[in-house]
Amino acid sequence: ARLRKAAADGERVLLATGHPGGLLDVHRRTADALRAAGCEIVRIPGGLMADEGMVFQFADVAVLERGATLWHTHSPVPMAAILDGLEREGRPQPDLVVADHGWAGCAGQRGIDSIGYADCNDPALFLGEAEGTLQVTVPLDDHVADPRYYDPMTDYLLDAAGLLPSVDRE
Known part of the structure; x- marks a missing residue:
């Protein structure tokens, strides 16, 4: 429902992941679908540093890089x-953040509508949803052996939001 609202309103959306090895493509596909529906995918400022690494966008998804490697992090600092x-x-904040771990938690703590992906062994985002800081927390195993295993979940979420192109439904 929250993704559907973002699409209907043409919101500014920021996508980010602390799990680039597993969730990067989930976020990339979401960004593609939201852009196709008329949303603005937020471009982050260049030259950002955090947690001894560089924060940049790869395939429209903000990630942390250290030493030419995309880094797994739970930190809210990026x-x-x-x-x-x-x-x-002087740029506006996103209307919606779709992220995981501290990335989603930080945005929610700042009052930005946030959707977070979370593993059951990382309860912070579930607590944030229960307290009303995050709008939605999607439970999943956040690092499966093959990221393509997330494709059915991503298809389900995008379809439920009315964002899955009809060609993908066959």
């Missing part, structure tokens, strides 16, 4: 760097 960078540049 999202804080993005949101602070947008503010410094």
